[in-house]
Amino acid sequence: MCQLLGMNCNVPTDICFSFAGFQARGGATDVHADGWGIAFFEGRGVRVFLDPQPSASSPIAELVRNYPIRSLNVIAHIRKATQGQVTLDNTHPFQRELWGSYWIFAHNGNLLDYVPHFDGRFLPVGNTDSETAFCDILQHLAAEFPDGPPPPEALYASLRRLAIRIGAHGPFNFLLSNGDYLFAHCSTRLAYIVRQAPFTTAHLSDQDLSVDFSRLTTPADRVAVIATAPLTDNEVWHAIPPGTLLAFRHGAIEPLGEATTIAGNPAAGAGSV
Numbered sequence: 001m002c003q004l005l006g007m008n009c010n011v012p013t014d015i016c017f018s019f020a021g022f023q024a025r026g027g028a029t030d031v032h033a034d035g036w037g038i039a040f041f042e043g044r045g046v047r048v049f050l051d052p053q054p055s056a057s058s059p060i061a062e063l064v065r066n067y068p069i070r071s072l073n074v075i076a077h078i079r080k081a082t083q084g085q086v087t088l089d090n091t092h093p094f095q096r097e098l099w100g101s102y103w104i105f106a107h108n109g110n111l112l113d114y115v116p117h118f119d120g121r122f123l124p125v126g127n128t129d130s131e132t133a134f135c136d137i138l139q140h141l142a143a144e145f146p147d148g149p150p151p152p153e154a155l156y157a158s159l160r161r162l163a164i165r166i167g168a169h170g171p172f173n174f175l176l177s178n179g180d181y182l183f184a185h186c187s188t189r190l191a192y193i194v195r196q197a198p199f200t201t202a203h204l205s206d207q208d209l210s211v212d213f214s215r216l217t218t219p220a221d222r223v224a225v226i227a228t229a230p231l232t233d234n235e236v237w238h239a240i241p242p243g244t245l246l247a248f249r250h251g252a253i254e255p256l257g258e259a260t261t262i263a264g265n266p267a268a269g270a271g272s273v
Contacts, residue, residue, distance in 0.1 A: 006226040008248035012070035021204035026055030038076035077106035089126035109171030156256035186240035222251030
């Protein structure tokens, strides 16, 4: 299946270090060679890079790796195709508008016998189960909250119900962001780390590359990184229990629901490196 990478911060941060390890999994250290993409929120806009070529050998991926785009929310994806051809229109992450804001979505899994009815407002362009699920989610949010964005707790509860319903069709690990929150749903496998003071040196698992974050940050900085599998081999990552939806904001888990029970909740001081 595919692999996911997300970043949520309290100050604009670049993802060059994490992306260097993630990029290698797209055809070099792993088999996810059916395309890749990454989306950066910048103010109300989103900068999106997509390529149906393997990330390990993609010139566009090299540009992203060496271009320090700073963002509060980032979602990246490398694809191992299960449904849909290896084409640009089937490459994650996907982007749509809802309530006057851009939403970004990427999925890891395989949804079977899943044919939702669409009313026409949100329609898939490609033919993946992932984009279909994204349109399904947005259609239901728009119908449930027709007057505009709901309070965060209501949005979280609705996404939780949708994750359960859609997840009944198969593995449904996903990352979803509107530029304010980054929602991470674990169906089978997903992990996170929160980097905050005191910062230390991190070493990638997929490349021989290290960064001393204490030299690049201030004591007030906080960065949450979410990935299908831990990207570093000398830090403590927290496995997200299957069936859990987490809401990240300002580099920490925001307790909108079950997140308050997760081990390593940064609000309790855990998850630092």
